[in-house]
Amino acid sequence: MTPPVTGSDGSMVEADEAWHPAWLPGAAWRAVGSRRVLVRGAGPVLDTVADELTRAGAEHGGTVRRSTDRPSPEPVDLVFALTPAELPAVPGPLAAPGPLPAAAGAVAADIERRYGPDALGTEGFALARRDGVTVVLADRPAGLLYGLFAVVRLGEAAFDRDRAAEAHRPAADRRMLDHWDNVAVHPVTGQVERGYAGGSIFWRDGRARHDLPRIRAYGRLLAACGVNAVSVNNVNVHATEALLLTDRLGDVAEIAEALAPYAVRVHLSVSFATPVVVGGLPTADPLDERVRAWWTATTRRVYERIPDFGGYVVKADSEGQPGPFAYGRSQADGANLLADALAPTGGVVHWRAFVYNHRQDWRDRSTDRARAAFDHFAPLDGQFRDNVILQVKHGPIDFQPREPVSPVIAAMPRTRVAVEFQVTQEYTGQQRHVCYLAPWWSEVLRFAPWGPDGPTVGTLAAAGGYGAPPPAGGGLVGVSNVGDDRFWTGHPLAQANLYAFGRLAWDPELDPRTILDEWIGLTFPPARAGVDEAVGDQGSVRRILHTVMDDSWRAYERYTAPLGAGFMVRPGVHYGPDVDGYEYTPWGTYHFADRDGVGVDRTGATGTGFTGQYPAPWAQVYESLADCPDELLLFFHHVPYSHVLRDGSTVIQHIYDTHFAGVDEVIAMRHQWVRLAGLVDDRVYARVTERLDEQLRSAREWRDQINTYFFRKSGVPDARGRRIY
């Protein structure tokens, strides 16, 4: 049974009735909840830690003592202690009123010896077990919260043997989810733009929902996977949403208060034109003193109301959103305007690099949307204020199932850069298809723009760049896939993407399979104590979910657009195949298939020159037809259908083979899944079963349209004689 959730008004709701507990069901707390715990430290986040433990204890028979309680000789199994580095190894004034077990002091000393002072930072924690006590130490409250969830993840393993003291801290300081939620239902994009999980948890029909228990439960899930910031409205800021900054600030403050106990800070997406549309000024020119004064005063008021407000997210001069170009100013001028307003209170502006011409002429083959972000931003390196974070989509176009890494990430040594992923599955099956995205994100994060000896994208995103002196940190941002759906994410298995995003933002080196394994263990824990999770039903759940999910992104890639060609989707909705849907539109997303071949020539020699935006060795690798990785072939080159890939297959045969194989994989997934009937929650089972039916229908549609399209274009039959229409 899921533990009740305390609303910020103190009321209790039975979470299991209203929404699925995701990766925090009551049974996941069994190991922690059955221990005798001591919590040392005070403050709202520490209260959260203690409340969580108390609830788990009530369910599983454990006890929780605060250091503020009367001293007790009772031994403890688990200690959470907020401690300055000088925590004494023996009872002393810092440990008052009750002494901490000596183990805690020894762990603090070990950590300092191994890692030096300040090893834990503002969010890190130390974990160790000695003398029969599991110890979690942190310098700051958030560290203890993350330490708590780390112990929950470990389960019994946190208590079964001694553990040398280890320091854990997040790679990136900023681990943020952007909600594309509208306050007022938008006539085209609805309540949540690209949302596939029902309505918004924050807004409904033009108003705040005030569903604080649910928002708090969301914060809890986010903290448990490591996310520490949320932007609560769509980057496309419409009239109602523009008021969140002013008249409706109280609604934002309410969300911020509900999330604060879980150390999640709130950000707002703002329109660059707010001084005009809300402030009544005749201009939003970033160099106009009235505009500057307006942003300064408005931002001050935001901080008066929400002292730990994170800052602004801005989509400017993009897809119809207003920006500095209207005034002949640069993107840096625009970003710096907001950065200056935020600087006195320590806020940051996440300025998106998604700037391109969405009204291009499809006849003009020299204009290349992939080039746009680099062309706009790289020349501005060094011009942004320290509190501007340039938020760059991980690929140069737009979250397709396969793209190269954006060259902007390696182009701006003197700018803080954050990398943006799309957790919501706009182009990856819209939460109707199983598509575990962590392997994809992990490939991006492990990509080394300067070759194997240089830093990876994960390192760059965490550090914010590579200049000297190093910038003050970038971060990872994910577009949220959450809505008011009972399962949070529509498809219950899409919860794994949200979980994995947080875990990768915490540690970009984590292995996607390991993350999935963690998620399975937490989300589908044994109903009873003492069950060996590797065998029997529990083992089956684990194995089957791995079989269904581990390779699901690649399966999706196989039955949709081939070899790095993108956007063969139905325009607008972006679901289902429509090979030529975007081919003659102004959106800049073409594949150029004709009777002889397919692909976009982005080489310097004969194409758009996009390859030249990469540093060595990738500029040369992508430029060369012989060296370009097959999975990106059609992204970088226009080739004949007879072009031979590394495995000896031709492009056209590869298209046929992968599309047949992709559908077979979905059939196999479905066979595997039905074996879980009775082993997982009935409602989860029913929802996933229904979605797998749709996935199979859709995969067949993709296979048949793609194969038929390329057969008709090329006239080349399938070497294996399978049915093509």
Ligand code: GCV
């Ligand atoms: C929020 C794509 C999506 C848009 C989205 C945009 C963006 O174009 O289709 O819905 O707008 O990306 O990232 O701003």
